Amino acid sequence: MAEPGTTETQKPRKWAAVVRFVLESFGPLIVFVTFEHAISLFAAIVSSIVTGVILVIVQIARDKKISPFTAYIAASVAVFGVLDLKYQTGFFVKIEPAIGNALTGLFFLSSVFFGKPIIVELAQKQQRAEPFKPQVLAYLRSLTIAWGVFFFVRASIYVWMAYRLTIDQALAVRSVASPASFGGMIVGEWGFRYLRWGKKAFDEENAKEGAS
Numbered sequence: 001m002a003e004p005g006t007t008e009t010q011k012p013r014k015w016a017a018v019v020r021f022v023l024e025s026f027g028p029l030i031v032f033v034t035f036e037h038a039i040s041l042f043a044a045i046v047s048s049i050v051t052g053v054i055l056v057i058v059q060i061a062r063d064k065k066i067s068p069f070t071a072y073i074a075a076s077v078a079v080f081g082v083l084d085l086k087y088q089t090g091f092f093v094k095i096e097p098a099i100g101n102a103l104t105g106l107f108f109l110s111s112v113f114f115g116k117p118i119i120v121e122l123a124q125k126q127q128r129a130e131p132f133k134p135q136v137l138a139y140l141r142s143l144t145i146a147w148g149v150f151f152f153v154r155a156s157i158y159v160w161m162a163y164r165l166t167i168d169q170a171l172a173v174r175s176v177a178s179p180a181s182f183g184g185m186i187v188g189e190w191g192f193r194y195l196r197w198g199k200k201a202f203d204e205e206n207a208k209e210g211a212s
Contacts, residue, residue: 105149
């Protein structure tokens with residue numbers, strides 16, 4: 001049996017940190033999607049705005065600052081939700097994901113060139129430990145750029161779909177292609193990391209300064 005303070009006792013804390021990280025980073029989006037499917041678009045918009053405001057207040061009280069990623073998610077969900085109510089047309093429904101992906105790609109790339117890369121911020125926020133090695137920071141910076149390009153590619157595909165497919169066809173393709181593209185990107189990055197560094201690439205201790 002492991003002694004107190006070892007891996008077994010640290011696992012619940014790690015999972016709690018991951019859950020808190022997901023809720024703080026994607027809370028408004030999770031609430032929006034849940035309420036939109038369970039109740040209505042109006043309920044989804046109101047609830048996501050309230051969730052975003054609560055998260056901002058909590059972060060200011062705890063950290064004395066707002067996470068740019070949390071602020072972006074909260075603002076984008078609220079803005080696109082309101083636009084959905086105002087422009088309930090087939091073409092807007094088809095072009096909306098293109099606009100959203102282009103803005104997200106711009107957000108990711110601008111964080112690289114005008115501040116801290118967003119994936120570096122998210123990784124450091126989740127880790128809450130010693131600083132990462134320089135080579136890890138460089139990789140996370142490159143990964144942020146890769147995700148930015150990924151969102152621009154998705155945006156261009158959605159533009160093509162908006163002009164070539166009917167609303168029913170576009171929604172059907174999006175329901176499958178959207179999660180599949182995210183999954184493919186994540187699995188592909190894991191595979192690249194494993195091929196380059198092996199199992200140690202997934203070891204948190206190897207990402208810290210002073211790790212063996």
